[in-house]
Amino acid sequence: MYKVAIFSSDEILVKKISHSVKFLDCNLFKFPALRSNQRAGFLQNFDLIFVQKNQLNLESNNPILESSTIHSPACTVAFFPDDQANLAGPLLDMGYDRCLNESFDEEHLAALIRALLRRRHGSCATVSFYGDLEFNHTTKQSFLKSDLLNLPMREAQILDLLLRKVGQIVLTDEFLSQIVPQSNGMNKSTIHVYIHRLRHRISSNVLPIRNIKRNGYFLRKYTQPVHLKEANTVFGYLN
Numbered sequence: 001m002y003k004v005a006i007f008s009s010d011e012i013l014v015k016k017i018s019h020s021v022k023f024l025d026c027n028l029f030k031f032p033a034l035r036s037n038q039r040a041g042f043l044q045n046f047d048l049i050f051v052q053k054n055q056l057n058l059e060s061n062n063p064i065l066e067s068s069t070i071h072s073p074a075c076t077v078a079f080f081p082d083d084q085a086n087l088a089g090p091l092l093d094m095g096y097d098r099c100l101n102e103s104f105d106e107e108h109l110a111a112l113i114r115a116l117l118r119r120r121h122g123s124c125a126t127v128s129f130y131g132d133l134e135f136n137h138t139t140k141q142s143f144l145k146s147d148l149l150n151l152p153m154r155e156a157q158i159l160d161l162l163l164r165k166v167g168q169i170v171l172t173d174e175f176l177s178q179i180v181p182q183s184n185g186m187n188k189s190t191i192h193v194y195i196h197r198l199r200h201r202i203s204s205n206v207l208p209i210r211n212i213k214r215n216g217y218f219l220r221k222y223t224q225p226v227h228l229k230e231a232n233t234v235f236g237y238l239n
Helices: 011-020 041-045 085-093 106-120 153-164 172-178 188-201 228-238
Strands: 002-007 026-031 048-052 075-080 098-101 127-130 133-136 142-144 169-171 209-212 216-219
Touching: 002 011, 002 041, 011 106, 048 106, 075 085, 075 106, 085 098, 098 106, 127 153, 133 153, 153 172, 153 188, 153 216, 169 172, 172 188, 172 216, 188 209
Parallel strands: 002 026, 002 048, 048 075, 075 098
Antiparallel strands: 127 133, 133 142, 169 216, 209 216
């Protein structure tokens, strides 16, 4: 589940941003402003950060206040008034990933969020296909031959990481750090339980998850199965 922070006292802007992120499985936190004493460890708690910026110190001898620079591993978007487009460049220099004017289109922001989150996870596609299995990394929905599977959140998060790292060993510690960083009581045994539940819901014929002893789990790259009739045709050509 994503944690999203909105720093703005403009209720209309907050409402528009809230509508734009409604497709995400997220907890939304609202603050009137981003203050300098909140910038350090506080921002590490969020995956997405939206900040309204009405003005900056753009004097030639002090173009950007150091206290205004944002340092966070989160995806960050800054908003500026429509008549202050000159703020876009300084905001990008301050560390924001994207800048939009306050009259932004909600669908455009939603698409931008999906792109930022894909790049944060090192993925270029929103949807992964593994044989008959389809998985949306943004909504965490999975389909088998177009039928919705309705996976519980933990199993969906496990599947999310496995499909992002097809052909690689995913360490158990990586599941713990990336999937459930805020959960109490999570350990290697509980990850094994969720893997077991995922195998119960999706058969090994569709999703062949391998245990790598004392290491993690492995999902091999998908290869299209060759049916007997097709194989005989191929061998016929070879002969």
